[in-house]
Amino acid sequence: MASTTAPLMVMDVTTAFLHADLPRDVHVKIRGEVFRLHKALYGLKDSPRLFHQHIHSILTRLSWQATITDPCLYTRQHQQHGQTYLMVYVDDLLYVGGGQKEVVEELRPHLQIKHKQGQQHDYLGIRITRTTTSAATTTSTTTTISLTPYLSAIAGIGPFRVSTPITIDHGRQIQGGGKEGAMVSGGGRADNKEQTRQQQLPLTQQKQHKHRLKEYQQVLGTLTYAASTARPDLAYAASVLASKIGHVSTHDVQMARRALQYAKSHNNILTTTVEHTTGAAACGYYTTAQLSDLEKGQQFPTAQIVTYVDASFAMDAGRRSRSGIVICVNNMPVYWRSSKQTITALSAAEAEYSAITEGIKHTIHVRDQLDEMMIKHSTPVILTDSMSAIHMANSDKIQERTKHLGIRMQFTRDHVRKQTVELQHVPSGDQVADMLTKPLHKGAFHRLVQKIMHHE
Template identity: 25%
Template sequence: MPTIQLLLALAVNRQWPMHQLDVSNAFLHGDLPDDIYMRQPPGFTDQTQPDAVCKLQKSLYGLKQAPRQWFNKLTSFLQTHGFRFSRSDPSLLIFNKDNIQIYFLIYVDDFLVTGNNDTAIKQLLHQLQAQFALKQLGQISLFLGIQVLQSTNGFFLSQQHYATKLLHDAGYADCNPATTPVTPSSKQDPTESAPFHDPTLYRQLAGSLQYLSITRPDIAFATNAVYQHMQKPTDKDFKALKRLLRYIKGTITYGLPINNGPLELRTYTDADWASDSSDRKSISGYCSFLGPTIISWTVKNQATVAKSSTEAEYRALSAATSDVLWLRRLAEELHIPQLAPTPIYCDNTSAIAIAKNPVFHARTKHIEIDYHFIRQHIESKAIQLIHIASNDQIADILTKPFSITRFNELRTKLNIQPQNA
């Protein structure tokens, strides 16, 4: 998703068309370099040789090699026409020759194509049409179940149809809306609760919510909390899930705008120390913006218990740094060079001090060495750490519940808004 959002932001800022393509029966196009045999299909058995097998000449649906062989067939075709793989994302292929830039993004049999030369793009699409059963769907409108609405300011990503279906299937199409996805006073407590009577329903809804969160960072924290109890959900866990569904009901038209603006990266990182009462692990949260558009966010429980809030913030800072380095590399391949160090905003002065100080303090001896790579990238001018007041920390919304007023303030800073707002 960050690659898709980066590509859309680039198209908006450069005023490039974004073409959407689809291939019919994609997996049937793959070639098979190995000898593969299958049983005779029912209804087509040779009565004289009932034990004979069929040798496959082409790929079939259901064959384990089918997705890989289709991907190899498509990418080999593109490479013969001058494309190369992105070093940052293997689903992105790049053509850059004679001042012509074309970007080809692949997701199984759905493609996005954009670039600065309409003639070259049309020629490429004509060549693809001759080779594959290509369907040109015109300007991007629905990609991976995400509605992409075009406006004068750019794009608006919405999953309103998906959210409506989710509420209907869950039986909450007419529920009362909630103002926040998590009860403001919600904190995990160890009190026992009866097992939920239908764990399968809980898991289905939790999985659907996970997919909905790819355009709704405002529900990322609540979805992560719901996901922690997939194995043995209780009535209390399902009550929290219902609260999230009620919030979605009240914000069903909300989505993610991608607007024109300066193509400069910035990142916010935060952690909530020992927030999980069951194992005392902390939660890391960080989000990255390209100009006014949020393009990447993460909510994740830390792998080990942190001994202090500083350590928890430092681990979150390390994870955010890794994401920033990848985004900078991808942006450079898309010809969006980041000439200045990317600012990472953190509200913990001690964590910033540990990252900048070359001396290992006694309280950091137990921290794994891989977390200390932050200092190297500060020195190389890839990132810069900037202290920010807690009230201005946007990543707070990814780590803890809030009151209605504070939550709405942070959601606005995330730039999550209703359609046509």
């Protein structure tokens, strides 16, 4: 919702699952008597699916339409308020658009609804704040997104109890953690010698190992949720730590706690500003066509899509390269990813090219989602710091060193040729996705974080 200035409203469905009909016979025994259930009940494995089907049928009858790119996102064209949106996550609803009272009233005959209006909303642990400022010729709406409620709620719980603020380049701490410390078995990937050694430990030490593994899993789950919702600065750490889940060392446990400590010490937030007069945010990178329009004094499209892609070559122990992707809409990151590449790149240019391919795939999805939301947007700009990869994408030649890439090579070239995306070069120092590919020194890391986030 970074590209819209419409008001927000959070709604909650009370006793959600009890609204859905149960199509099969399910009986429960209570105090010696057996009862047949007519409605879905909390604890049944198919209750979430049944409730989603129930609320989907209600919304469909009310003229809402689920998008193809995200079945949990619904859109509706309102005669008075224009395009409106409804995000459904189980029993938590987020409405974007005018006519909020009307929406609540039309849902109440079908569902028990609690709702909250205003400038600040907490949705799934995410705090969304909207502020509007007016000047002589423009009115600007600023949207900020933070995880303050989520991190505050877990601050004093078990393994999440950390108190000392730290300022660290946590990526460098985590990268080398897999070779140190005693291993904590997490499943099939631990070697047989390690499993045998743990079986021979005294009972108290075996319990200690299990406790340490459980703590690691809890902390990792917290980091993963934070990294996937509103904290791209945690994405690299969460990805590396997740790769060790089956073979955890005591050092890994320490690094997971330090990453969590960093998350709490640095309450970074996502923010974007949309100006009503131009309909575009100051993102800094424009397509060639947009620059031409700017010189002519024409207005920009509502939403500007900019994707940063980068890769680190063969830095993993198995010599796999790692891709980093950050997709911004109006200067706010809406998607980011740090992951090992599925193929073993033979050169740095090949690793960068593979990252570009992945970036284009995810950018197309964001573009299609904006199309379904009826939001005008620019031609997506793909930013890479590799001139070699740009040359490969713009060339039609089949060379000895790249012919093995096959479909991957042609996929990227096809989109560049059709101008569905525009490749541009960005200096390495401004490559935001760099922080998702490898551990950086503290200064470089925080400088890149500040480019797309702000410290609260």
